[in-house]
Amino acid sequence: MIAEEWSSDCRRDVPMLARLAATGGLELRIFRRDGQKFSASHHPTLAEAPDSNADIMAEFLNSKNGQTWQSIPVAVFYTMNLEYLYHYTEYPAIYHKDRVVGQIRAVRAGESKDDARARGDREFMELQQSPFFRVWSAACADEILSALHERLLVGSLG
Amino acid sequence: MDRTKSVVTPQRFATGMTFDQYVAYVATPENFKREGSAPATRRCGSTTRRRRRSSGWPAAPTVPPKCW
Numbered sequence: 001m002i003a004e005e006w007s008s009d010c011r012r013d014v015p016m017l018a019r020l021a022a023t024g025g026l027e028l029r030i031f032r033r034d035g036q037k038f039s040a041s042h043h044p045t046l047a048e049a050p051d052s053n054a055d056i057m058a059e060f061l062n063s064k065n066g067q068t069w070q071s072i073p074v075a076v077f078y079t080m081n082l083e084y085l086y087h088y089t090e091y092p093a094i095y096h097k098d099r100v101v102g103q104i105r106a107v108r109a110g111e112s113k114d115d116a117r118a119r120g121d122r123e124f125m126e127l128q129q130s131p132f133f134r135v136w137s138a139a140c141a142d143e144i145l146s147a148l149h150e151r152l153l154v155g156s157l158g
Numbered sequence: 159m160d161r162t163k164s165v166v167t168p169q170r171f172a173t174g175m176t177f178d179q180y181v182a183y184v185a186t187p188e189n190f191k192r193e194g195s196a197p198a199t200r201r202c203g204s205t206t207r208r209r210r211r212s213s214g215w216p217a218a219p220t221v222p223p224k225c226w
Contacts, residue, residue, distance in 0.1 A: 003180070015177075029173075030180040036191070036192050059164060
């Protein structure tokens with residue numbers, strides 16, 4: 001798994017993924033995404049950040065909105081011989097994060113940018129402590145289990 | 159992407175952290191010195207992470223935001 005603790009998606013899913021691994025008898029290893037510097041690169045490399053795991057991240061970039069992103073968490077599932085099976089990225093399909101968080105963080109009528117930032121931070125923190133984060137964490141587990149079952153039954157999507 | 163070729167070899171895999179090592183690491187001064195996604199975004203969270211893994215999600219927030 002690739003993770004950073006500043007990521008709300010990692011805070012939500014990493015404990016669940018650890019529990020899933022423990023329950024399923026999987027050997028879990030977690031890798032930091034970044035080194036000392038935060039990376040906003042769309043094409044991360046070890047040349048840019050030798051103290052990071054950019055080379056692993058580069059294998060699992062998230063393509064959306066015409067760009068590639070270093071979205072985390074990335075939970076990669078391998079066989080005992082490290083043959084790739086499936087990977088999960090960032091958040092489950094039912095969590096329309098860009099839409100939901102975009103609305104929370106949008107500047108509202110009469111708000112300054114600073115006011116909107118402060119309110120957005122507060123409301124996003126409240127969202128993270130709401131039951132919906134449990135719903136989305138459970139959806140993450142459901143997606144993974146369904147995908148691994150599908151992989152076992154009909155093979156990889158490629 | 160050719161998934162048969164990867165930098166994740168058995169030797170590299172072994173360098174990753176277990177969950178307990180990760181939880182311990184994120185609370186270290188070494189980690190807090192690293193840049194986050196925004197200023198002051200690195201926070202403790204070890205207690206909550208361990209609880210969420212071991213007993214599921216708390217029904218209501220039981221820890222202050224600074225140490226979620």
